[in-house]
Amino acid sequence: MKKLFMLTALTMTVAAAGCTTEDRYTAGGAALGGLGGAAIGAGVSGNAEGALIGGALGAGAGAVAGNVVGRSQEREGYCRYSDGNIYRCPAGY
Numbered sequence: 001m002k003k004l005f006m007l008t009a010l011t012m013t014v015a016a017a018g019c020t021t022e023d024r025y026t027a028g029g030a031a032l033g034g035l036g037g038a039a040i041g042a043g044v045s046g047n048a049e050g051a052l053i054g055g056a057l058g059a060g061a062g063a064v065a066g067n068v069v070g071r072s073q074e075r076e077g078y079c080r081y082s083d084g085n086i087y088r089c090p091a092g093y
Helices: 002-018 024-045 048-072
Strands: 078-080 086-088
Touching: 002 024, 002 048, 024 048
Parallel strands: none
Antiparallel strands: 078 086
C-alpha cells in the first residue's frame, strides 16, 4: 500500500510541476521538497496521514528554496517580466 501511495504522490507531483507557468526552480523545488517530505513523513509516522503532512510541508519549503535559487540565477542583460519569465532585456534598458 505504501508503494502505491508513493507512486501516486510522485505521479501527481510531476504532473502538477509540468503544468505550472511559474518559475521552473520554484516548481522543481516544490516537487523535490514534496517527495522528500512525503518519504520522511511516511517513514516517521508509518501511515498515509504523516506522508501527506510531510509532503505538504516539504513542498512549501521546497518552493521557497527553489524560488530563492531561481532568483539568484538571474543574469545581467536579462529581465524578469510580470509573467514570471526571464527574457533578454530590450536595447538600452
